[in-house]
Amino acid sequence: MATGRTERPAHRGRGIPEATVARLPLYLRALSALSERGVPTVSSEELAAAAGVNSAKLRKDLSYLGSYGTRGVGYDVEYLVYQISRELGLTQDWPVAIIGIGNLGHALANYGGFASRGFRVAALLDADRAVAGQRIAGMVVRHMDDLEQIVRDDHVSIGVITTPAPAAQGVCDRLVAAGITSILNFAPTVLSVPEGVDVRKVDLSIELQILAFHEQRKSAVDPAAPDLPAAAQPAASPAGGPAGDLPEVMPA
Amino acid sequence: MATGRTERPAHRGRGIPEATVARLPLYLRALSALSERGVPTVSSEELAAAAGVNSAKLRKDLSYLGSYGTRGVGYDVEYLVYQISRELGLTQDWPVAIIGIGNLGHALANYGGFASRGFRVAALLDADRAVAGQRIAGMVVRHMDDLEQIVRDDHVSIGVITTPAPAAQGVCDRLVAAGITSILNFAPTVLSVPEGVDVRKVDLSIELQILAFHEQRKSAVDPAAPDLPAAAQPAASPAGGPAGDLPEVMPA
DNA sequence: TAGATTGTTAATCGATTAACAATC
């Protein structure tokens, strides 16, 4: 681990593991709740329980940020909230544009969680001229034609794609061309982006499928059993079987 | 790896790594697209590209299911669709209940992707008597009072929680008591569940925070720099700093 | 047979965890 590292203490600044970054928001949420209750300090054991992880992992995660705890005492809640917020970049403003104002885009526009923690819905866009012009969550939906201009004028830094799957790549390309380098994709498609552009993906259908996998295992009477003979390989695709019944995963 | 393993070939059946399970839906989606285009066979290289992974990983993932390819040729698209569907448990019906019909619940009820691949929205529930009774996506919203009965009568196997955060744990407890062992949680809270119950979590706010972290790094002029002196530790929580400004992440 | 492509091996990498010395 950490072979060609530079002179810096611990890992500070660069080199926080992805798995740790993904958990920092959980810690932050738990800490915010403690902060609201006026709790001044918290131990790794307590905070870990609140965040749903084990305490060794929590301490290791926090150690990547620095030594912000006090042995024998714990962590100062307010101080840790600030440090994690700063590390995540939440002490600055992040204007977000939502593209595709269908059911999901509509829901996100009204989503309270967006407005918190530095994120601000700066623009709503849709390709349908009947949707553009409508007032949603206190904002007027703009037409896709204005995308580049809106990104520029409003300094949009994160694009949220909630279009139907077939439209997603085109929207993505335009966002990237307009200079956006962070995209949250709700459309069930793999997006191609150039080096340096981050895409994160939220996929309801995939989450359900993972649950189904485990659910199936639970109720399975015999964990071995159900299989086709190895002989019946590629040649015969299961005669009229379930394969054909599965429709395309589609719009959001 | 695999120390006390039993007599079965490769990993077949049990023991598919979590990381692999999480990718199977991606492969399935790519394969379905190929199937619709009438493509008969696909190489690991092509399929991997379509799913956005590298081909070594794809082949390793598929090898956990069995030897369903043909050397020198590739994989039969229809056959692989069937095998993955079966492995994921998508050849059976999964009745889903959505609890909490706010903006997000509403969007999910109308979400096309739900209906595909064996998932079927069996019931919509809400705690608000003004919402119960409304007709959404062709269904009448039921009141929470009927939850246990609905789960029983409609054989609901997966619960989707789209309530505000404070209500989520209570709903979760009732679902578990009613016999549900698979839950998809959209509320920004950690849910406590007994052993044997699977919870997966979709958290928009967390995804945004992860993007913000990386976005911040990109624009950072000096990757070292911004920090407080180590001396100003727990004692002083950053005077009136951003910490207090961060409101609670809230309802969905 | 020659070319293509799978399935598997083995090396590497990253993440998790228990344990405990350091220290408040």
Next chain:
DNA sequence: TAGATTGTTAATCGATTAACAATC
């Protein structure tokens, strides 16, 4: 000082990847 709790080490575990023998 005694008790509590952090920060870090080191062992373990799981996931990724390149490479290639097997084989169609």
